[in-house]
Structures are given as C-alpha cells and as structure tokens.
Amino acid sequence: MSRHGGFSLSRWWSIVGKEFLQLRRDRVTFAMIVGLPIIQMALFGYAINTAPKHLDTAIISSDNTTITRSFIWAMRNSEYFKFVGELPNEAAGREALAQGKVLFVVSIPAGFTRQLLRGERPALLIEADATDSTATATAISALNGITQSVIQKELTGPLAPLAGAPAPFEVKVHQLYNPENITQYNVVPGLMGVILALTMVMMTSLAITRERERGTMENLLAMPATPLEVMTGKILPYIGIGLIQATIILLGARFVFDVPLFGDIGAVYLVVLLFVAANLTVGITLSSLAQNQLQAVQLTIFYFLPNLLLSGFMFPFQGMPAWAQVLGNLLPLTYFNRLIRGIMLKGNGWIESWPSVWPLIVFTLVVMLIAVKTYRRTLD
Amino acid sequence: MTTAANADFAIDVQGLHKHFGQKHVVNNVSLQVRRGEIFGFLGPNGSGKTTTIRMMCGLLKPDSGSGTCLGYDILRQSAAIKCSVGYMTQRFSFWDDLTIAENLDFVARIYGIPNRRETVRQTIADLGLTGRARQLAGELSGGWKQRMALAACMLHNPKLLLLDEPTAGVDPKARRDFWDELQGLAASGISVLVSTHYMDEASRCHKLAYIAYGKLLAQGTAAEVIAQQNLSSWAIYGDRLIELQNILRNQPGVDQTVIFGDGLHVSGLDAAALERSVQAVIADKALRAAKIDTGLEDVFIYMMSGTADNFRGET
Numbered sequence: 173m174s175r176h177g178g179f180s181l182s183r184w185w186s187i188v189g190k191e192f193l194q195l196r197r198d199r200v201t202f203a204m205i206v207g208l209p210i211i212q213m214a215l216f217g218y219a220i221n222t223a224p225k226h227l228d229t230a231i232i233s234s235d236n237t238t239i240t241r242s243f244i245w246a247m248r249n250s251e252y253f254k255f256v257g258e259l260p261n262e263a264a265g266r267e268a269l270a271q272g273k274v275l276f277v278v279s280i281p282a283g284f285t286r287q288l289l290r291g292e293r294p295a296l297l298i299e300a301d302a303t304d305s306t307a308t309a310t311a312i313s314a315l316n317g318i319t320q321s322v323i324q325k326e327l328t329g330p331l332a333p334l335a336g337a338p339a340p341f342e343v344k345v346h347q348l349y350n351p352e353n354i355t356q357y358n359v360v361p362g363l364m365g366v367i368l369a370l371t372m373v374m375m376t377s378l379a380i381t382r383e384r385e386r387g388t389m390e391n392l393l394a395m396p397a398t399p400l401e402v403m404t405g406k407i408l409p410y411i412g413i414g415l416i417q418a419t420i421i422l423l424g425a426r427f428v429f430d431v432p433l434f435g436d437i438g439a440v441y442l443v444v445l446l447f448v449a450a451n452l453t454v455g456i457t458l459s460s461l462a463q464n465q466l467q468a469v470q471l472t473i474f475y476f477l478p479n480l481l482l483s484g485f486m487f488p489f490q491g492m493p494a495w496a497q498v499l500g501n502l503l504p505l506t507y508f509n510r511l512i513r514g515i516m517l518k519g520n521g522w523i524e525s526w527p528s529v530w531p532l533i534v535f536t537l538v539v540m541l542i543a544v545k546t547y548r549r550t551l552d
Numbered sequence: 553m554t555t556a557a558n559a560d561f562a563i564d565v566q567g568l569h570k571h572f573g574q575k576h577v578v579n580n581v582s583l584q585v586r587r588g589e590i591f592g593f594l595g596p597n598g599s600g601k602t603t604t605i606r607m608m609c610g611l612l613k614p615d616s617g618s619g620t621c622l623g624y625d626i627l628r629q630s631a632a633i634k635c636s637v638g639y640m641t642q643r644f645s646f647w648d649d650l651t652i653a654e655n656l657d658f659v660a661r662i663y664g665i666p667n668r669r670e671t672v673r674q675t676i677a678d679l680g681l682t683g684r685a686r687q688l689a690g691e692l693s694g695g696w697k698q699r700m701a702l703a704a705c706m707l708h709n710p711k712l713l714l715l716d717e718p719t720a721g722v723d724p725k726a727r728r729d730f731w732d733e734l735q736g737l738a739a740s741g742i743s744v745l746v747s748t749h750y751m752d753e754a755s756r757c758h759k760l761a762y763i764a765y766g767k768l769l770a771q772g773t774a775a776e777v778i779a780q781q782n783l784s785s786w787a788i789y790g791d792r793l794i795e796l797q798n799i800l801r802n803q804p805g806v807d808q809t810v811i812f813g814d815g816l817h818v819s820g821l822d823a824a825a826l827e828r829s830v831q832a833v834i835a836d837k838a839l840r841a842a843k844i845d846t847g848l849e850d851v852f853i854y855m856m857s858g859t860a861d862n863f864r865g866e867t
Contacts, residue, residue, distance in 0.1 A: 386645070386647075386648070387641060387643040387644075387645040388645045388646065388647055390611065390641050390645055391639075391641055391645035391646065392662075393611060394609055394610075394611055394634060394639040394641070395634060395659065395662045395663065396631065396634045396635050396662060396663060396664075397662050398631075
C-alpha cells in the first residue's frame with residue numbers, strides 16, 4: 173500500500189509536523205521569527221523620517237520687535253524648527269551646538285529692525301550643526317520660503333517699498349563642523365560604532381555559546397578555572413579585535429575619505445574602549461540566553477537592528493518621533509555616535525563629551541549585572 | 553566520619569540527592585570508593601550516573617547529602633577537589649580546533665603544572681603521538697581522542713580519576729588498551745570511578761555499583777552483586793531458540809530470558825520451579841540444557857527490567 177518511490181504525502185506531513193514541533197520548542201528562534209518583522213515594520217514605517225521636522229533650535233535675541241517675532245513664528249510654523257529656549261550669548265550658542273543639545277542657533281543682532289527699516293539690509297545669523305547633513309539640509313532649504321512669507325506679511329503699507337528685490341534683510345546660514353555637507357564625514361565615524369557593535373556582540377556570544385555547545389565548557393569548569401576567569405579570559409581577545417577595527421576605520425577615515433580629526437586621538441580610543449566594554453557585556457548576556465550558536469547569532473541581530481536604525485547612524489536622530497528617540501536613548505550606539513562624531517568633527521573635549529559618556533558607563537554596569545546574574549543561573 | 557575512614561576512601565559520599573526541576577535525578581546515592589580501586593558505575597542511559605559524577609567532582613552542588621572526595625568536602629571544597637581530580641567527560645570535550653600539543657599545553661597551564669613544556673612533551677611521547685603533535689585534535693579517531701583525553705586528565709597527576717563512559721564508541725582493541733592503562737594506573741595507587749555500559753569492562757572493575765532512575769540498586773564486587781540478586785540460571789543450546797524463548801517466557805519460575813551468542817539464558821528466583829520448566833520444555837526436543845553461574849549481564853538485565861516496572865508502578 174505504501175509507495176517507496178516518489179512523493180509520499182504522509183511522509184511529507186510527518187516531516188512538517190516534526191519541524192513545527194522543533195520550532196515550538198526553540199522559543200528563541202520562534203520569538204525572532206515573530207519579533208523581527210514587527211520590529212522592522214515599526215522602525216521603517218514610523219520611526220524613519222528622511223525629512224526630519226521639529227529640530228531643536230535655540231535663539232539668541234538682541235532685538236525683540238514685531239518683525240523679528242514674526243520671523244521666529246514663521247520658522248516655528250514651518251514645523252522644521254522647534255524652539256527650545258533662549259541663550260544669552262554666542263558662546264552659549266556654540267556650546268549648545270557642540271554638545272548636540274540643539275541643531276540650530278538663531279542669532280538676531282542688536283538693532284536688526286532699525287537697520288531693516290533704514291534699508292541697510294541687516295543679516296540674521298543661523299548656525300547649524302551640519303555634522304549630520306541630512307538632518308539639517310531640508311530645514312535650511314526651507315528658510316528661503318520662510319523669509320519670503322515674513323516679508324509679504326510684515327512689510328505692507330508704508331513699508332511696502334522695502335519688500336522689493338533685493339530682499340530687505342539677509343539670512344546667513346553658517347553650517348558648522350561640516351560646511352560642505354559631505355555625508356562621509358557623518359557616515360564614516362558612525363560606521364565605526366556599527367561595526368564594533370556587531371562584531372563585539374556576535375563574537376563574544378558565539379565564543380561562549382560554542383564552548384557550551386561543544387561540551388568544552390564543562391571540561392573547562394571541571395578544571396580549576398573559575399567562571400569569572402573563563403568569562404573574562406574569553407572576552408579579552410575581543411577587546412584587542414575592537415581596537416584593531418577602530419584603527420582600521422580611523423585610517424580609512426583619514427586617508428581614504430579625508431574625514432578631519434579635530435579632537436584628541438586618545439579620547440577616540442578611550443571612547444572606543446568604553447563602547448567595546450558595553451558591547452562585550454551584551455555579548456555575555458546573550459550567550460547565557462542562547463542555547464546554541466545559531467540562537468546566539470539570531471539574538472545578536474535582534475540586538476543589532478535597533479542599534480543600526482535608532483542610533484542616528486542611518487537616519488537623523490532628531491527626525492525620529494519621540495518614542496523612537498526614547499528607545500534610541502537606551503542604546504549604547506546612540507551615545508557612541510554622538511561621542512565619535514563630536515570628537516572627530518567638532519573637536520569636542522571631556523566637558524562636551526560627558527553627557528554621552530555617563531550613559532555608556534551606566535549601560536555597561538547595568539548589563540554587566542544582568543550578565544553575572546544570568547551566567548550564574550546557567551551553571552547549575 | 554573519622555579521619556581514618558577518609559584516608560581509606562578516595563570517595564565517600566552519603567545520601568546524595570539532586571533535582572532538575574521536578575525530576576529527581578539522583579535519589580539517596582551513597583558510594584564508597586577505596587584508594588587504588590577501580591570502581592565501575594553501571595546503569596541505563598539517563599539513570600543519573602553523569603549527574604552523580606558531576607556532584608563528586610565539584611561541578612554540581614547536591615541538593616542534600618554530604619561526603620568527601622579525596623578527603624575534601626564535596627559541598628565546600630570543590631575548588632580543592634578540582635585541582636586533584638581528573639574528570640573525563642562523556643563527550644570528547646577538548647578543543648577540536650586546537651592541535652594535540654596546544655590542548656595539552658592549555659590544560660597544563662590551567663593546572664599550573666611545573667616544568668610544563670617538558671611534561672607536555674613527555675606526555676605526547678608516552679602517547680606515541682610525537683610525530684602528530686601538530687595535528688588538530690578534531691582529526692583524531694575515536695580511540696585516539698579517548699587516549700588524548702585520558703592523558704590530558706592525567707597531566708596534573710590526579711589521585712582520583714572520574715571517567716564518564718570513556719570508551720563509548722571506541723573499537724574493542726582500543727578499549728582493551730585503554731583498560732590496560734587504567735589497571736596500570738590503579739596499581740600505582742590511583743583510584744578510578746568509571747561509568748560504562750560494557751560487561752567486559754564491568755568485570756574488570758574491583759567493585760561495581762548499579763544505578764537506575766537515580767537510585768543505587770546494588771553495590772559490591774561482581775560476585776557480591778550477582779549473589780545479592782539470588783538468581784539461578786540455565787543455558788539452553790540448540791536451534792530455533794527464539795521460538796523456545798517465547799514458550800519459556802510464560803513458564804512458572806522463569807523471570808528472564810535472554811538470547812546470547814552461545815545460547816538462551818533463562819534466569820529465575822525460584823531455582824526449583826525454573827529447573828522444572830526448563831526440563832519440561834527441552835524434554836522432547838534435540839536441545840541441551842546446562843545449569844550455569846549467573847553472569848553479570850544476566851543480573852544487570854534483570855535489574856534494569858525490574859526497576860523499569862517499579863518506576864511505572866510509582867507514577
């Protein structure tokens with residue numbers, strides 16, 4: 173009754189059933205299968221906005237009149253700019269830009285309105301953090317329209333003659349840090365973080381899971397080596413690998429892409445070490461969760477994807493909706509991107525870097541605690 | 553426990569229990585292994601042998617129970633135990649992607665062996681692997697892997713060897729060589745606890761313990777273990793033994809029938825009833841029956857089927 177050759181439906185069905193059984197038992201893979209499309213959909217569908225709006229803007233106003241207020245209103249109404257506060261002077265403006273607190277600083281010089289009314293064509297200064305050129309480009313190009321609308325609205329009646337060409341006032345845009353809008357300036361330093369995150373997490377989680385999968389971990393633990401020795405001893409080589417990777421990217425940035433390095437090279441490596449430590453703790457935690465090497469790889473990708481998409485590497489951080497920014501602020505790559513771009517492109521020092529350094533330290537300590545907890549549990 | 557007892561025994565554990573979740577994997581196991589003794593640990597797959605061995609070498613903490621291993625407390629002194637015990641895992645658990653020399657050198661470093669280079673070189677020479685020291689361990693055959701693993705376990709001169717099914721999947725010649733080596737080690741005063749499924753290996757042990765479903769069912773020398781079960785056995789020689797087995801299985805006095813290469817072994821607790829049944833069955837046939845000493849294998853198969861029934865009865 174049974175056919176030996178050809179396709180047997182019952183045989184095939186039993187294989188399907190077995191496959192489902194195995195899949196159901198492999199919870200991690202199952203979670204990945206479900207979780208990945210959901211997360212990707214959420215990220216690509218909602219979070220990513222290539223024409224970012226509501227970019228944080230500060231104002232230094234030395235001339236408060238109907239016309240200047242109208243200009244600020246017009247900027248706000250364009251939805252590209254979001255005014256987050258007023259700063260006392262230019263130095264404070266530069267500091268806010270360097271720390272990445274704001275992307276734009278609008279300076280209205282003293283006597284702006286008076287000069288305008290005299291027909292002296294005064295200038296309004298807008299300084300932009302152009303490190304991430306995609307984030308600011310759209311907003312900057314919208315300024316022309318904003319200027320026109322202010323002229324048409326305010327310069328009416330007796331002031332109408334001023335509205336003729338050339339425009340009665342000028343909007344000067346200073347693109348700081350990356351005046352030529354070269355994308356590589358932004359992408360290449362960012363790439364360092366992406367590559368470090370992927371390799372560090374994947375290598376450590378694989379290295380430890382491999383021991384467990386092949387049974388060599390049992391042998392190791394039966395020897396006098398303590399778990400802490402095994403763990404730290406196993407991850408140490410990867411710190412070296414991380415430094416090598418960082419060096420390769422720095423050399424590429426310098427000699428291939430001509431990315432400037434305004435900051436201290438020592439600071440770059442210090443930040444790299446901190447970031448590597450953060451990712452190694454993640455790798456150890458994942459290795460405790462994974463039953464085998466395949467799961468370790470899957471978990472790594474699961475961790476890596478939001479890092480890639482929400483850290484400001486691929487898409488402007490400021491352009492993401494608030495909830496995506498909150499998620500992004502939990503990821504070490506977000507801070508590393510800010511740090512490495514700040515140090516390389518803005519020449520940031522310790523004070524400007526600190527706001528991104530401490531979150532990395534906190535992240536590392538918290539995950540290390542989780543790693544130790546989960547590791548102990550897998551021993552017995 | 554007195555210090556004298558500690559000096560006599562390499563392993564002396566009482567009332568070990570271990571649960572994995574709801575499963576009672578090791579249930580009240582007590583073992584005593586004398587110094588210089590080869591102690592065979594037998595039992596079906598999943599009976600708790602590996603877990604018991606892991607508890608004795610300090611890899612796992614028992615839920616309850618106490619005892620010493622080489623005089624060290626198994627609960628509190630696992631670090632000291634690890635330093636003086638050689639543990640060989642069931643699966644080959646050295647690094648396939650390291651060479652033989654690298655594997656041995658790594659182990660030697662972990663144990664902090666003095667004269668490391670010389671010890672490793674000598675070990676490789678003793679193994680007869682000098683020419684292949686740079687070969688990857690993963691490329692070795694099963695028998696060579698076992699020999700390398702044993703050599704690695706012996707690098708730090710342990711006084712006790714815990715071997716978890718060391719000869720599984722190894723050919724008979726390699727197995728016999730392996731056991732010759734073990735007996736040499738025992739003669740030099742090293743204690744060996746070895747788990748196995750092979751009867752020829754069991755018969756080479758000084759003492760045996762049989763464990764099933766986490767419970768220790770018998771312990772002692774081979775003769776003692778056989779005697780404890782009180783089985784009488786007959787061997788029947790002739791043709792068509794399978795038919796005969798089917799008939800005998802349901803006869804009074806017959807508790808177990810097993811066909812070996814040389815004949816049908818019939819065992820039972822009631823010697824008189826067994827003899828009557830055997831004689832009745834062969835009476836009108838061209839068969840020959842002889843009373844034999846009950847073998848270890850007869851006893852183990854008997855214990856294995858008996859406990860399986862007990863276990864089902866409990867649940």
